[in-house]
Amino acid sequence: MHVDELVDSGIPTRVIEVLKDNGITKLYPPQRDAVYEGLLDLKESFVIAVPTASGKTLIAELLMVKSILDRGGKCLYIVPLRALANEKLEEFRKYEKLGIRVAISTGDYDSSDPWLTNYDIIITTSEKADSLLRHRSEWLGMVKVLVADEIHLINDAGRGPTLEVTIAKLRHLNPQLIVLGLSATIKNADEIASWLNAKLIKSEWRPVTLRKGVYFNGEILFDDSSIIEVEPLTNGELFNLALEPVKESGQSLVFVNTRASTERFALDISRISKKFISNSETKALKDIADEALNVLAEPTRICKRLSKCIECGSAFHHAGLAAEQRRIVEEAFKNNLIKVLSATPTLAAGVNLPARRVIIRDYKRYEPSLGQSHIPVLEIHQMCGRAGRPKYDEYGEAILVAKSFDERSFLLDNYILAEPEAIYSKLAMESVLRVHTLATIVTGFANTKQGLIDFFSKTFFSFQQDPWVLEGAIMKSLEFLMRESLLEEKGEYITPTPFGSRTSELYIDPVSAVILRNALFKARDRDTNEISYLQAIAGTPELGKMYLRKKDYDACLEFAYEHENYLLFGIPSEIIDPWNFEEFLSNLKTVMFFKDWIEEVSEEFLLKKYNLGPGDIHNKVELADWLLYSMAEIGKLFKIPKIREVLKLRVRVKHGIKEELLPLITLRGIGRARARRLFARGYRTLGDIRKADVKELSRVEMIGEKLAKSIKSQLEGKEEKVGIERQSRLADF
Ligand SMILES: Nc1ncnc2c1ncn2[C@@H]1O[C@H](COP(=O)(O)OP(=O)(O)OP(=O)(O)O)[C@@H](O)[C@H]1O
Ligand SMILES: [Mg+2]
Structure with missing residues (x-):
């Protein structure tokens, strides 16, 4: 379908001109199907479950632009990652010349962001959207189109429930809301569509051919049974695989399962990749290498390693890097300067990269409670889908690596030819429901037990599974929230206390709020110092547990004895209470880390002692900053006169400095x-x-x-x- 035909669906020619200016002259078949099925009539919700790179974003763009031009109102575009939000912002900016205003809102969870009233398309993460709902941002009532990108992530135990509840709340708020769910191909896309009362568009079509195969012993066996030999450029099989496209001015992206592996691989291959860069590229790469090195005022080992790789045309990408370094690496890869990029699977969601060949070295990874586990087919397919993107390549290849003949058959049957799994809601966990039960009452979506049950009956969980499971977990959460005085019962009504309301707005786990409040009460009547408050935040679920190695036990215990007078929560008995003892020590490891940080030890030292890279430090500092802010806010609520101490510590933690x-x-x-x-x-x-x-x-x-x-x-x-x-x-x- 030529884009000019969009006029028949009510798309003005000035919009069509913008599309053409950006190289879009024909709609892809799934895009055409969506239009034919009535997407642009603005009457129905849609779920699009189609392969990677098949242009789901453009479907959302057409819908949003049509909705804004025809009837005003706002469009909310929810993405899973901040990096993806930035990519979408760049893409949607092309409509600014039509007077459509595009904004991104991902930071600060304690704000209703009233400035967003002036924008038409707002790109956000599900957590930020959830926090905006908690602040009752007025403009949310003006949202007419909600796009949930990567909606299959409802399946994700960590972040899925927030996405699911946010969708349910926005639909509740505005029954006329049009939802557009963009999904990978999954087994039960029809269930998501029924839940949303939406039309389902399914397809197997992909604009760029993606051949998938398994490598073993010098050759690749593809899904169409063809076999090709890989030229033995070096003695390293993986190198040969990665460099083959580079020889023909293509690029490779290699997924491995640990950060250390990404670094080792990139370093290893840098010795060879440098032979494939031209003189002009050498100069550009040198500049980029310097830029990546100097992101930190005092570069760490990781920075030096990264910079060394970049100079030679390779790089690695993982969450331990500073955000700015990740951006630099992504850009240099997009500009075909970095030839081989090794990454952890975090890079697999939705991004457009010029990888002609994707290599997946590991199909297993370590899961905290399960040990070594197989990565789901859905995720492997998402990684494969980074290869062969329309903007960059004419074809793509995705290759898994087998270590034996049997493994080759296994990988072929269980990954390459396998259908992705069905997805399931993860809402029915008490730890998750506690948060959402509180928020649902605070924001007035429900004010009785029955009201709560009715609200949660609109979630994907209730649609998909037995609602009584959810009811039990809701009641347990309620008990906790009332016992800890976040909610109270008045006759049949449940109302939030000021503590409950503030907790929900602060976007912290109710368990954290209780820990912080109890710590403040303890702090009121005794001598405190930074260790006291660091111990309080270290115990919250947000900061999580730091892994205790054998040698850490003694160090943490020594530290506890040394600072015992300032600990708000005393040392539990190892004999009587071994579980709490271990948890106590693990929290103290977090305290030790922050203490080192605010004593100005170098990032290099932190990397060695705690195995935390700049990106990890940044994440921890950001969380601690938020928790200390929340602690001060809770302190204000209960009029505890130690707020200044907490705020001072907050600044020290934020910058990593002595007083x-x-x-x-x-x-x-x-x-x-x-x-x-x-x-x-x-x-x-x-x-x-x-x-x-x-x-x-x-x-x-x-x-x-x-x-x-x-x-x-x-x-x-x-x-x-x-x-x-x-x-x-x-x-x-
Ligand atoms: N009709 C079209 N003509 C030309 N290029 C297009 C068209 N539609 C989309 N594209 C381009 O295709 C690329 C992939 O699109 P997009 O990122 O929307 O894929 P996707 O379906 O969301 O994939 P993923 O599942 O990986 O997120 C983009 O670079 C986009 O600009
Ligand atoms: Mg996408």
């Missing part, structure tokens, strides 16, 4: 490393810096003239608001 650096950190452009350099040169207060001139300041290590000038103008109040805001926030210190 003495608090004044310097208020300056924009000054992080922990630079603040320390200034301090060491005698600039201890803002007053000291005021007295110095630009020349003197720029002589301080890591400062330089540009930053020195910026610091001076911040202090003279000439510059930007940021510095001033930061200062007023921190004026107390």
Whole structure:
């Protein structure tokens, strides 16, 4: 179907021109089917369950643009990952010339983001959408189209329930809401469609041929039974597989199951990949390598490793990297500068990358409670689907790697030729329902037991499985929430307490809120220091447990004895209470990590001692920052006079600094490393810096003239608001 024909479905020519300007002249068959089935009549919801790379996003774009132009209102586009949100933002920007305003909202969970009222398309994650619902953002009532990208992730135990409940709430809020669920091909897409009362579009069509096969012993056996030999360029079989496309100016993406493996592979292959880069590429890669190295003021081993790989045309990608490094790597891969990229499966969801060949080395991975487990077919297919993307390649290949002849047959039957599994809701776990039960009452979606049951009967879980399972778990959650005074019963009505309301808005687990509240009550009447508050947040489910190695036991216990006077929760008996004892020590490991961090130990040291890379540190710091903020908010609610201590610690944790650096950190452009350099040169207060001139300041290590000038103008109040805001926030210190 030519895009010009979209006029018949009410798409204005100026929209069609935008599509053409972006190289889209014909609709793909699944896109055409959706249009023929009435997608653009704006009367019905749809579920699209089609292969990877088959253009699901464009279906959403057509629907959103039509809805906005015809009847105003907003469209909410929910994605699973922040990185994907950015990719969508770039894609949707093409409609800005039509006056359609596109925004992204992923951060700060304690805000209703009123500024979003001015936007038409809002891209967000399911967690952020959930938090916006809790803040009763007024503009949510104006949402007319909800797109749930990667809706099959309802199956995910960690994040699926939030997606599912968010969809149910938005539908409840606006019964006319049109939902568009974009799904991978799954066995029970019809169930999702029935749940949403939606039309289902299914297809096996893919715009770019994707051949799938298994490699063993020098050859690839493809799903059409053809066999090709892999040229033995080197002695390493995986290298040969990865480099074959590179020889013909293609690129390879290699999925492995651990972060360490991504690094080892990229380093290993860098010795050979460098032979495949041209002179002009060498120069560009050198610049990118420097950029990746200098993302941190003091580069760690991982940064150096990454930079070394990039120089040679290879790279690795995993959650331990800083977000900026991941972005740099993705961009360099998209620009065909990095030839071989090794990654953990986090890169598998929805992104468009120019991988002509995807290689999946591992089909097993370690699961905390199950040990080594087989990766589901659905996920393997998602990884395969990163190969052969329309923008980049004319064909794609996805290859699993077998270590024996038998394994080759196994992989062929159980992955390559297998149908992806059905998906199941994971809502009926008490830990999950606790959170959503509270939020449902707080936001007024229900105010009685029956009301709760009725609300949850609209979820995918109730549609799919026995509702009584859910009822039992809801009642248990209610008991907990009432016992801990987050909710109270008044006759047949259930109402939130101020503590319950604030907990829900703060977007923390009710269990965490209870831990933080109890810690604050304990803190009220005794001497406390940073260890006290760090111990409180370390016990929350959000921060999770740090893995205790044998040698950690003694170190953590020593640490506990040393700081015993400041611990809010005492040392349990190893003999009487072994389970709590272990949990206590594991929490203390988290405390030790944060203590090291705010004592300014280097990231390199943290990497060695705790095996945490810059990305992990960032994640932990972000969570701790949020929990300390929440703790201060709960403290305000209960009028506990220790809030200043908590807030001070919050700033220290945020920046990883000792108390003495608090004044310097208020300056924009000054992080922990630079603040320390200034301090060491005698600039201890803002007053000291005021007295110095630009020349003197720029002589301080890591400062330089540009930053020195910026610091001076911040202090003279000439510059930007940021510095001033930061200062007023921190004026107390
Ligand atoms: N009709 C079309 N003509 C040309 N290119 C198209 C068309 N529709 C989509 N594309 C391009 O195809 C690529 C893949 O599309 P998209 O990202 O929407 O795939 P998807 O179905 O969401 O895949 P995944 O399951 O991997 O998320 C994009 O680069 C997009 O610009
Ligand atoms: Mg997609």
